[in-house]
Amino acid sequence: MEERKTVQLKKDEFSIREYIKTNLGKGKVSKVRIEYTPVGEKIIVSTNKPGLVIGKKGEKIEELTSVLKKRFKLENPHIEIDEIKKVEFDAQLIADEIALTLERMGPLKFKVISYRVLQRIVGAGALGVEIKLSGKLPSSRAKTWRFAQGLLKKTGDPAKVVDKAQAVANTKPGVVGISVSILSPDAILLDKVDINGALLTKVRSNRASVMIEKELEKEKESVKKEKKVSQEIKETKKAKIKTNKPIEGDIKND
Structure with a gap:
């Protein structure tokens, strides 16, 4: 019984996250965390556009709260906004940005889009970046393209500090899968030595x-x-x- 309850709880959390992301729109929400407190459920939404998420006089927040109560049967949901100040170090927002740009401009300019984003992230101070695009780019056969620069940990404990995210772009030739990995300058590495x-x-x-x-x-x-x-x-x-x-x-x- 406990296992079933845990599985059902995780399914409900996943559906809540997906609903909030789709309702607010692609490229506006990075992460949705759910914490359970004695007072109720605390839902923390990480975004770089808090004004669009909150809405005029908090209309969107109130609408989301009522939907979470009725549809997902949450007792007392409380939504908090976590503002992301440095978009270049958030892998999910970058992946969504590439997906939206590919949908708007088409997959033919995927190299220009990828290199521009890569240079912007490295220019912001990231230690390492990797962008992978998989799909019909630009030929009729599916292919994977990789754009990378800097240091990026792949295995072991240092790989846990790498921010990873995926997104999907629905283009005319077909679906394009996007994978982004970013190692921010604030990441704590065990083999890094800081000198005063x-x-x-x-x-x-x-x-x-x-x-x-x-x-x-x-x-x-x-x-x-x-x-x-x-x-x-x-x-x-x-x-x-x-x-x-x-x-x-x-x-x-x-």
Whole structure:
């Protein structure tokens, strides 16, 4: 019985998410989270256009709340808006944007659309991006095209921080599947090492001072060696002069 209840609960949650996304429109909602509290059900809608989701004087929110009560039999649903400030790092919004552009402009310009979106995401500061388009592009046979740039983790725990999403574009030649993966700059990677800038400058200044001290010591040693060599040369010259000086007894005998 518990398993059936869990399965039914997950099915209801999925249908609620799909209804909210289709009702508000493609490209307006990224994620829909459902949390259960003692007061009622809290539904958090992540979007980059909160004004369109809320509506004039909260009309759309009220309409959604009444539908959730009647159709999905929720006791006390409470809808909250989570505004997405950086659209370029949200994979679902990017996938929906590509799908809408393909439906409007057609699949013939899929390369231009993909490269523009890719450059925009990388320019915003993303560490890695991957865009996959599957469908009749542009030939009559289905084919998969891949556009990628930067670092993107594929396996292990680091792959969990990659934001992934899928979307579907209904074009005249056929359906086009879109898959987007984005690694945002805020993602926490286990193999990433962050260095404190102030500490780094301090270490560099200390290293520079140590190098200067070493150079000064080398100069002092070289000056000492030069003095020693010059002193030795003077002593050798004096010794040669003493050895070459004639003796008085020898001169008289001559």
